[in-house]
Amino acid sequence: MSKRHSAKHKIDRRLGENIWGRPKSPVNRREYGPGQHGQRRKGKLSDFGVQLRAKQKLKGYYGNISEKQFYAVYEEASRQRGDTSERLIGLLESxxxxxxxxxxxxxxxxxxxxxxxxxxxxxxxxxxxxxxxxxxxxxxxxxxxxxxxxxxxxxxxxxxxxxxxxxxxxxxxxxxxxxxxVPALGDVPYPVQMEPNLVVEFYSR
Incomplete structure (x- = not known):
């Protein structure tokens, strides 16, 4: 289990957010990124960077989902009627x-x-x-x-x-x-703000 806990904490540090809201998250002690350059001032992200970060945060939240699996969920959400970002959350929570x-x-x-x-x-x-x-x-x-x-x-x-x-x-x-x-985005108790609309923009580029 130690390997998985380590990976989980790495995700928190990399994103600079306590995405599971857990008291043991390293972000609670230091909000800057990992590594010797972690404390450098962060440059402004491009639109692509913002979308990629939103995708990494949402995918990371659900643990061990691979990129292939996550994209398959997006593809299914995009085929369903209604708001794709809401359908994406509904499928992940199902x-x-x-x-x-x-x-x-x-x-x-x-x-x-x-x-x-x-x-x-x-x-x-x-x-x-x-x-x-x-x-x-x-x-x-x-x-x-x-x-x-x-x-x-x-x-x-x-x-x-x-x-x-x-x-x-x-x-x-x-x-x-x-x-x-099946919940909508507003029903899901994420500890941080999730932006599935940016995930949809990322994949539909």
Whole structure:
């Protein structure tokens, strides 16, 4: 797990923002970038630079999503009717690993991906071990009974660090979560401002 924590902190430092809102983020101690030149005054970003940064921030937030996977989500969002940036957020939040994190079954998005891949989660009573699995409104996600006493789960459930969003109905005693609806950008409790419209501009150049 240390490698993943290290990667997570590198993302925070590189972007200069505590994108998960965690108290242990290195940005809480120093807001400048990593390396010997991190404290130099930053030049003004070009439009492309602003868009790239927005893409890196949103992609980084969801943990281990590869560029290929992230672009595929954008492509799907662009094919759907309505606002592409809103659809993009809805698709990202419909991922099983994102939902497991939102439901507070695990403490981090990185842990959520691993938790799902190790077979600790069921969807509608069936075990699913694919983090990118698309959860539909009405689906019920639960932690397997054998996994409910894991230290990782107990730590997350008892943590007051973040709240469960209202597009989920969570029973913390049974460790179940019902996906009520696909959220819009304004429904998602990001600790920092996300700009999916800039991500759309980046990919549609």
């Amino acid at each position: 991922r099983l690993d994102a939902l497991v994190y939102r439901a507070k079954f695990v403490p981090t998005v990185f842990a959520a991906r691993q938790f799902v891949s190790h077979g600790h989660v069921k969807v509608n009573g069936k075990r699913v071990n694919i983090g990118s699995y698309r959860v539909r409104p009405g689906d019920v996600v639960e932690v397997r009974e054998k996994s409910r006493e894991m230290a990782l789960v107990l730590e997350a459930v008892q943590s007051g660090e973040r709240d469960v969003p209202d597009y989920l109905e969570v029973d913390q005693n049974k460790l179940t979560a019902k996906f009520v609806r």
